[in-house]
Amino acid sequence: xxxxxxxxxxxxxxxxxxxxxxxxxxxxxxxxxxxxxxxxxxxxxxxxxxxxxxxxxxxxxxxxxxxxxxxxxxxxxxxxxxxxxxxxxxxxxxxxxxxxxxxxxxxxxxxxxxxxxxxxxxxxxxxxxxxxxxxxxxxxxxxxxxxxxxxxxxxxxxxxxxxxxxxxxxxxxxx
Ligand SMILES: [Zn+2]
Numbered sequence: 011x012x013x014x015x016x017x018x019x020x021x022x023x024x025x026x027x028x029x030x031x032x033x034x035x036x037x038x039x040x041x042x043x044x045x046x047x048x049x050x051x052x053x054x055x056x057x058x059x060x061x062x063x064x065x066x067x068x069x070x071x072x073x074x075x076x077x078x079x080x081x082x083x084x085x086x087x088x089x090x091x092x093x094x095x096x097x098x099x100x101x102x103x104x105x106x107x108x109x110x111x112x113x114x115x116x117x118x119x120x121x122x123x124x125x126x127x128x129x130x131x132x133x134x135x136x137x138x139x140x141x142x143x144x145x146x147x148x149x150x151x152x153x154x155x156x157x158x159x160x161x162x163x164x165x166x167x168x169x170x171x172x173x174x175x176x177x178x179x180x181x182x183x184x185x
Pocket of ligand 1: 180
């Protein structure tokens with residue numbers, strides 16, 4: 011009789027524990043390998059989601075075990091869908107998502123598309139730049155560096171997620 015009660019108790023527990031799991035991961039741009047910032051990821055059928063944080067990470071907890079489609083929304087880009095993501099109970103599904111944008115720029119391609127050379131190509135640097143010496147009078151209105159020895163071009167602080175990496179001083183183009 012004790013045995014029968016114990017079995018009943020175990021089955022009862024099993025029926026009441028809803029098996030849930032977690033989806034977490036990181037998202038980065040396929041071309042630059044930089045983290046995707048400021049977007050959302052959502053399980054379509056559950057209307058449950060997470061913000062993508064400033065270093066490209068997200069986490070969605072308490073998901074019933076199953077197979078889901080995820081909707082990825084990244085600011086400035088069209089929404090995309092990740093199909094058939096499996097969630098197992100009491101475990102974490104860890105995703106590494108390479109976000110392929112329709113951005114034409116690539117960090118790995120530093121050859122100028124006009125002159126087909128790299129000798130006058132300098133990197134574009136975004137964000138605030140602090141100079142050791144006061145060189146602000148060597149820039150023109152567009153922020154371009156006039157001084158020939160300058161080793162980079164200032165790209166400003168507005169980063170869209172699809173920004174040029176390189177600047178050719180010969181042809182004055184960003185790419
Ligand atoms: Zn060029």
